[in-house]
Amino acid sequence: MKSSISFLFVIFILHLIVSVSAGSGYYGNKENNNDEDQETSNNPNLDDLPSTLPEFDDNGLSSSYYLKSCPEAEAIIFNIMEEWSTKDETVLPSIIRLFFHDCVVRGCDASILLNHEGSERTAEASKTLRGFEVIDDIKKALEEKCPKTVSCSDILTAASRDATHLLKGPYWMVPYGRKDGKVSNAKEADDLVPMGHESYTSLLELFQSMGLNVLDLVVLQGAHTVGRATCGSIQERIYNYNGTGQADKCIDKQYLNYLTRKCRWASEYVDLDPITPNKFDAMYFKNILDKNMGLLATDQALTSTISTSKLVSTFVNAPTLFDYQFGASMNKLSKVKVLTGDEGEVRTNCNLVNSNHY
Numbered sequence: 001m002k003s004s005i006s007f008l009f010v011i012f013i014l015h016l017i018v019s020v021s022a023g024s025g026y027y028g029n030k031e032n033n034n035d036e037d038q039e040t041s042n043n044p045n046l047d048d049l050p051s052t053l054p055e056f057d058d059n060g061l062s063s064s065y066y067l068k069s070c071p072e073a074e075a076i077i078f079n080i081m082e083e084w085s086t087k088d089e090t091v092l093p094s095i096i097r098l099f100f101h102d103c104v105v106r107g108c109d110a111s112i113l114l115n116h117e118g119s120e121r122t123a124e125a126s127k128t129l130r131g132f133e134v135i136d137d138i139k140k141a142l143e144e145k146c147p148k149t150v151s152c153s154d155i156l157t158a159a160s161r162d163a164t165h166l167l168k169g170p171y172w173m174v175p176y177g178r179k180d181g182k183v184s185n186a187k188e189a190d191d192l193v194p195m196g197h198e199s200y201t202s203l204l205e206l207f208q209s210m211g212l213n214v215l216d217l218v219v220l221q222g223a224h225t226v227g228r229a230t231c232g233s234i235q236e237r238i239y240n241y242n243g244t245g246q247a248d249k250c251i252d253k254q255y256l257n258y259l260t261r262k263c264r265w266a267s268e269y270v271d272l273d274p275i276t277p278n279k280f281d282a283m284y285f286k287n288i289l290d291k292n293m294g295l296l297a298t299d300q301a302l303t304s305t306i307s308t309s310k311l312v313s314t315f316v317n318a319p320t321l322f323d324y325q326f327g328a329s330m331n332k333l334s335k336v337k338v339l340t341g342d343e344g345e346v347r348t349n350c351n352l353v354n355s356n357h358y
């Protein structure tokens with residue numbers, strides 16, 4: 001245990017060093033991105049050179065991307081997220097999940113938002129996704145303020161960060177400049193998006209195909225500390241696990257009792273974290289480690305290998321590490337196969353590719 005904590009502390013320090021030296025990392029400071037003064041200077045100095053250039057990362061993204069073209073973008077996104085959350089707090093976890101589903105298929109390119117026959121959004125795997133209208137509201141406000149500027153993929157990325165923060169979770173700096181994709185295919189979503197009954201190995205393979213690792217897999221599943229599942233997602237697990245006609249033996253008896261009472265209909269909802277369902281904290285990890293109270297088989301499976309169990313217990317014992325690493329891994333997720341420059345477009349309506357409505 002001690003060794004895994006120190007291992008994570010080393011990662012923590014490394015991340016901190018990298019983000020501070022990159023000037024655009026986690027908890028980065030917007031004020032550092034003020035390149036205006038530098039650009040107007042007619043007396044260039046070699047020492048100033050790095051700060052005169054936009055700080056694009058290896059993926060072509062930059063936290064100062066909208067600094068001139070739409071400086072209010074982040075505030076507009078946050079305000080609309082906050083407004084929605086006061087009306088219906090359940091949209092916050094739904095936005096985080098929407099973002100994950102988007103990034104799994106073709107990377108974070110807002111392909112999940114395209115709404116046409118056969119698009120990802122119409123897939124079986126997307127059946128219970130919610131929050132599309134929140135993104136539409138944000139897009140409408142941004143099109144009024146800065147037309148044709150802020151991409152739907154950047155909106156979804158920032159909105160998922162804000163959702164986490166509004167649920168009392170961590171805050172991190174989001175780099176921008178993603179373009180929106182033009183292709184969206186339901187079959188790809190059904191083939192790729194995990195639904196809760198996959199093996200740990202296949203989940204790890206999926207994450208690795210996205211350039212993510214075991215640490216990212218464990219910490220990002222920690223998003224299940226908020227939000228709900230439909231009972232349909234756990235029916236097999238509680239009534240007919242692996243065709244046995246019985247519940248999964250891993251489930252805590254009392255918890256199973258609660259679930260069978262709660263889940264009479266597939267359309268009912270059940271909290272992913274039964275203890276603190278509306279708070280973004282490390283309780284999810286405590287539930288699976290101490291009580292066998294993981295809702296999905298894939299949640300509980302995080303305690304089935306030594307390396308993942310160690311990470312789980314590290315997050316239980318040091319919740320601030322969970323916060324930190326969640327921000328860092330979400331940032332990594334948000335860069336998966338992003339489109340930049342001419343590779344994509346800035347949709348004016350997140351539901352449609354531009355050519356469809358010009």
Ligand code: HEM
Nearest residue numbers: 093094097100128194195196220223227228229230233298
């Ligand atoms: C890696 C394996 C994962 C699996 C197997 C999985 C599976 C699921 C399932 C089955 C649901 C419930 C769907 C329903 O019944 O309506 C769900 C909900 C959710 N998932 Fe995941 N998920 C995974 C990873 C992630 C990741 C990486 C994130 C975010 C970074 C995430 C965020 C969420 C959230 C917030 C909800 C609640 C949504 C709501 O309340 O509307 N999941 N997930």
